[in-house]
Each structure stands twice: as C-alpha cells, then as structure tokens.
Amino acid sequence: MAELTTLARPYAKAAFEAADAAGALAQWSQMLKLAAAVSQQEAMTKVMGSPSLTTEQKAEAFVGVCGEEIDAKVANLIGSLATNGRLPLLPQIQQLFELHKAQREKxxxxxxxxxxxxxxxxxxxxxxxxxxxxxxxxxxxxxxxxxxxxxxxxxxxxxxxxxxxxxxxxxxxxxxxx
Known part of the structure; x- marks a missing residue:
C-alpha cells in the first residue's frame, strides 16, 4: 500500500495544483471520485490489464466510460496514467487529492x-x-x-x-x- 501511495503522490499533487490554479477543487474532486470508482470496476480492471490493447485504447475506453462527467484536463490525466501503466493508482490519487484539498480548506x-x-x-x-x-x-x-x-x-x-x-x-x- 505504501508503495502505491508513493507512486500516486506526484500525480495527486499535479492534479491538485491544476485544480487549485483553475479554482475547481470541488469539480476535480467529483471527477476523481468517479474515475477512482470506474477504475475499481471488474470490467475496467480487465480492460486495464489487457495486453492486447494499446495504452491509447485503454485511455479511450476509460474516458468513454466516464463520458461527459469528466473534462478534458482529467481526460489528459487519465491518458498520462494509461501511458505510464498507472491507471490502477486512481483510488490512491483520489485519496491524496482529498487530503490536499482538506488541508487547503482547513x-x-x-x-x-x-x-x-x-x-x-x-x-x-x-x-x-x-x-x-x-x-x-x-x-x-x-x-x-x-x-x-x-x-x-x-x-x-x-x-x-x-x-x-x-x-x-x-x-x-x-x-x-x-
């Protein structure tokens, strides 16, 4: 678990900084919650682990499932995670994002x-x-x-x-x- 948190930390920090700069912490929080939930669905874990799909196909499938509930910036984050084989880190990224958000909001x-x-x-x-x-x-x-x-x-x-x-x-x- 600690290793996953270590891997997720830079992504969570980058997501928090982007959301904070845009003044959209609440929106990003909701989008990351959705993405974390999608990443834990059995069908999506099969897609993420499929060796026959390219990283672009995995990202497109993931973004397709989320639909219009996520914006282009979160879709870019998902694409980056897919490229680096880090889509399974989304629950940890979401948790760390929430910690950053709570600290900011005291x-x-x-x-x-x-x-x-x-x-x-x-x-x-x-x-x-x-x-x-x-x-x-x-x-x-x-x-x-x-x-x-x-x-x-x-x-x-x-x-x-x-x-x-x-x-x-x-x-x-x-x-x-x-």
Missing part, C-alpha cells in the same frame, strides 16, 4: 462512534468543540457501536480519541496486568 473529516445515537444538538456541540480543538472545519459523521458500552470514539485523520467505556476498561486491565 477541514477534516471526523467519525464519531458512540454506543447510542447522538441527537442533532449534541452533534452540533461536538462539532464546534472539535473544530476549536483541531483548528479546522469539522465534517462530522456518526456511527453507533453498542459494544462501546458508553462514551465515544473519535477519529479525525490520524488522531484517535478513545473516550469509550470499553477503551477505559481495556486501559485499566492493561495497567492491572503490568
């Missing part, structure tokens, strides 16, 4: 897992609190996992805050056993 996706459903008011309070703590705009999504017993598990990028009862019991058990 936003972060946060997943809060709780034992019970959170009310809208509590979600708003939590989002405001996390926004102040992380110094970023928070895009909050919630999940319910009854095995947590109580409390919450917060994931924001690489940061994990485990305030769940299960997590506290696990820490207590580890402390008692050491």
């Amino acid at each position: 936003s972060v996706d946060v997943v809060v897992t709780t034992a019970f459903e959170l009310t809208g008011e509590l979600q708003d309070k939590l989002a405001k609190s996390l926004s102040a703590k992380l110094d970023r705009e928070v895009n909050l999504t919630t999940d319910v996992d009854a095995s947590l017993l109580g409390g919450a598990l917060v994931r924001a990028g690489d940061t994990v805050i485990d305030g769940s009862v299960r997590g506290r019991l696990t820490k207590l058990a580890e402390a008692m056993n050491s």
